[in-house]
Amino acid sequence: MDDLDAVRRGDPEARDRWVAAWWPRVYRMALAMTGREADAEDLAQETLMAGLQALSRFRGESSESTWLYAILLRKHLSQRRRPPPPLRPAPIGREPEVEEALALLADLPPAQKITATLFYVEGLSIQEIARALGVMGPTVKWRLFRVRQTLKRKLGSDAPRIMCKELL
Amino acid sequence: MNDLDERIRGALSGLRRAPVPDPPRLRPATPERRSFPPALFAAAAMLIVLAASLTFMPLRERGPAAVVSHRIEALETRIARIEDEELRALMGRELALLRRELELSLR
Numbered sequence: 045m046d047d048l049d050a051v052r053r054g055d056p057e058a059r060d061r062w063v064a065a066w067w068p069r070v071y072r073m074a075l076a077m078t079g080r081e082a083d084a085e086d087l088a089q090e091t092l093m094a095g096l097q098a099l100s101r102f103r104g105e106s107s108e109s110t111w112l113y114a115i116l117l118r119k120h121l122s123q124r125r126r127p128p129p130p131l132r133p134a135p136i137g138r139e140p141e142v143e144e145a146l147a148l149l150a151d152l153p154p155a156q157k158i159t160a161t162l163f164y165v166e167g168l169s170i171q172e173i174a175r176a177l178g179v180m181g182p183t184v185k186w187r188l189f190r191v192r193q194t195l196k197r198k199l200g201s202d203a204p205r206i207m208c209k210e211l212l
Numbered sequence: 213m214n215d216l217d218e219r220i221r222g223a224l225s226g227l228r229r230a231p232v233p234d235p236p237r238l239r240p241a242t243p244e245r246r247s248f249p250p251a252l253f254a255a256a257a258m259l260i261v262l263a264a265s266l267t268f269m270p271l272r273e274r275g276p277a278a279v280v281s282h283r284i285e286a287l288e289t290r291i292a293r294i295e296d297e298e299l300r301a302l303m304g305r306e307l308a309l310l311r312r313e314l315e316l317s318l319r
Contacts, residue, residue: 060237067235072227085233093238141226148223164221165228195220 048108052099063092069166070112076161077120077154079146087123091116110168110176117158117177124154148195156194159187280314 050058070091075084094115102111149157155177162168162176163184170188174181287310291303 056239060235063238064235068232071232072230075230076224076227081230081233089236089238092236096238139226139229142230143226145224145226145230148220160220160224161227164217164224192216192220195223196216199216199219199223 048099051096059096063096066092066095066108066112069109070116072165073113073116073158073161074120075146076149076165077116077157079150087116087120090119090123094119106175107172109166110172113158113162113166113176114178117154120154120158148198151198152191152194156187156191159184160191160195163188277314277317280310280317284310284314 047058047061051062067088071084071088074087074091075081078084078087091112095112098115102108149160152160158177159173162173163170168176170181170184173184177184284307287303287307291300291307294300294303
């Protein structure tokens with residue numbers, strides 16, 4: 045919390061430490077949402093920048109992570125409303141496990157995508173996800189139900205490798 | 213359902229192995245220092261002069277209203293001197309018309 049106060053005061057070193065501490069989690073979440081490394085980097089940067097600017101208003105009523113994920117979802121949804129950026133190629137030589145995870149998530153709507161990632165990857169509880177996304181618990185359960193339905197089909201097909209058409 | 217959850221969790225765990233680029237050095241934009249250029253002072257001075265002139269300058273009466281007002285005063289003076297009732301009544305009607313004209317000109 046002392047470090048957080050230092051970030052709020054504008055201490056550049058504390059700010060760098062805060063960004064470095066959150067960067068991997070926010071970047072991975074952004075990657076899950078966008079499916080592309082370059083877009084994920086942009087989204088993660090926008091999220092953390094918005095987080096830095098709004099940190100003075102953060103009262104600690106929720107955890108920092110859920111607060112940041114809420115910002116990330118808002119940023120992602122507002123990015124989707126803008127005209128799409130020029131298509132950037134996915135990096136060559138992506139690990140198959142990463143490819144498979146992204147392909148699984150690719151066809152989910154954003155709300156289900158972030159819910160699935162928070163639940164299955166970040167290990168957040170339903171209540172934590174509800175707080176982060178500003179929805180009721182039953183909504184989270186419903187989204188997870190839809191995620192299970194969709195991913196069951198994809199996993200059940202047990203294709204040689206799930207390939208996402210967006211990533212090809 | 214637990215088995216499915218485990219499969220999904222296992223499949224999505226690949227995300228944790230995604231290489232993460234170096235964290236950026238984020239610098240929130242600092243607001244520009246506000247300066248007071250001479251033009252701003254000049255504009256402020258003009259506003260002060262305008263406010264003062266509006267406060268201290270007597271308001272001019274509107275032309276037609278002033279004329280009608282003057283005629284009403286003159287007519288009132290004349291009526292006060294007339295003793296004939298019929299003539300006073302006639303001039304009183306003219307006075308009422310003039311007052312009505314004044315009201316309309318002030319709208």
